[in-house]
Amino acid sequence: MKKNYIFFDFDGTLVDSSEGIFYSIDKMLIDLNLAPLSISQKRKFIGPPLEKSFQKYLGLDSSKALLATEIFRKYYKQKGTYLHSLYDDTKQMLEELKAKGKTLAVATSKPEVFANLILENYGLKEYFSVVSGSSVSGGDNTKAAVLNRAISLLGVKDLNECVLIGDTVNDTKGANQVGIDCIGVLYGFGSEDELRNSGAAALAKTPLQVAQLID
DSSP: OOOSEEEEOSBTTTEEOHHHHHHHHHHHHHHTTOOOOOHHHHHTTSSSOHHHHHHHHHOOOHHHHHHHHHHHHHHHHHTGGGSOEEOTTHHHHHHHHHHTTOEEEEEEEEEHHHHHHHHHHTTOGGGOSEEEEEOTTOSOOSHHHHHHHHHHHHTOSOGGGEEEEESSHHHHHHHHHHTOEEEEETTSSSOHHHHHHTTOSEEESSHHHHHHHOO
16 A cells, blocks of 8 residues: 555554543543443543543533543543553554655544653654644544644645554544545454444554555
8 A cells, every 4th residue: 555644543553542541431430420331331432532422422411521521631631641551563663654754643532732742751752743633622623623634734735645544433434534545453442343344445453564554
């Protein structure tokens, strides 16, 4: 697959952030006197904008979902943002893509401030020309929106030169909406079936396979 602009999802693609996200969800549920959730239920909140997910999966109205999001972010900022791990060979993948002359960017519904902090902690910030994430003040934080923002910041002229690397249907759908290809990774939080059925152009079992798929 010949592509020059490589956009990365964050949670489940570059970083396994499940521990910090689950911790923050658990604390939020306690604060709002909501029933605890299983791990499989909490996995649904990784990827899409939290406020919409809290409405969809917890049945909260818009104001309660906004409050839940604020509480989640409080705990995530305090502790959750430090509870994560880098996927094996992620740095080597980025180095190989840069060696091929590719321009790398991050497009995530995660708050941009948290994405930048984690990238800096792992020494990965230098690999990315742009980090486009959500704003804690609101606005359109869908995958398509943050992806379009990153594409605009890079001044891309031809969408055929772009590909998104992501792990869930939220990524494939966002890429489809923008009009670019998506490579689905199988080591994240989504399933092979959902990635195939939602239009992933290719699948990768490891970060190094991502680099091998791109010419």
